[in-house]
Amino acid sequence: DSGVTQTPKHLITATGQRVTLRCSPRSGDLSVYWYQQSLDQGLQFLIQYYNGEERAKGNILERFSAQQFPDLHSELNLSSLELGDSALYFCASTTGTGYGYTFGSGTRLTVV
């Protein structure tokens, strides 16, 4: 157990639907990062939050959004899902210093 908890582990949904992925960071970590891993694109940075505020955005689609709550857990919302959104979605947390990233086990999203 890495200390970063992601739920659900697997998700199968239909095109056009909306899903929410949840991440609880390691205790004491203020930064949460979301990454998408697909076979053809590798691991791609989506978005970062630090202590409730958005800090950086990467290759995140407008159909996707995220937030970090006062208890520091984060949610990634994916809407109007397309087949190409099928991927592994990882959350990682750090203390904010840039070192010591800890990843969760990921959520495998399958859009059918």
Next chain:
Amino acid sequence: TQLLEQSPQFLSIQEGENLTVYCNSSSVFSSLQWYRQEPGEGPVLLVTVVTGGEVKKLKRLTFQFGDARKDSSLHITAAQPGDTGLYLCARTGTASKLTFGTGTRLQVTL
């Protein structure tokens, strides 16, 4: 856009063999990290290198950061089946976000 190229892309070797994985970029890194990812799991941090020319050892794994801080290598001595996985290099950028390399998939067989 992938900023970090890893080679080889795939590597299948027998237990006991040595191997080296490379991570290259056209730009300078402030720091570089190496991760190993096993199926169904997230990447696990192996090491962080920050100084040009730095060499770090982790049991049978040796990590080297190039003098110009544009490249890095991971050498595994006497590979074991437990070393099987996807090896990823990653550089830190603005807001400490990671940019990952293309990955090297290693298979070690008995």
